Amino acid sequence: MKLVTRFEAASRSTTELHCLLAEAFNAFCTAPRSSAERYDALQSMRTIEDELATRSPGF
Template sequence: MKLITRFELASKNENELHYALRLAFNELAKSDAGSPKRRNALASIENIQNELNSRAPCP
């Protein structure tokens, strides 16, 4: 899996972010432990979650 950066995610809407999160999670589930694919999937998931959290309304 290609690493998805915060820069790439900034131009996506919330539905696209949730879709990307699902794809990254599926790639993570299929990857081998310690593989570059797994590291990229984990980093992408973290980037997507950070982007979603940055858009969440503050209470």
């Protein structure tokens, strides 16, 4: 998985971020331990979660 940057996360809609989060989670689960792919997926999840936390919740 390609690393999701803070800028890229900020430019996506909340729905898109939830889809990207699922993709990152799946990539993390399937990547070999201690691999660059696993690290990128983990960092992407953190970035996406941080961006989602800054947004006001929709009702």
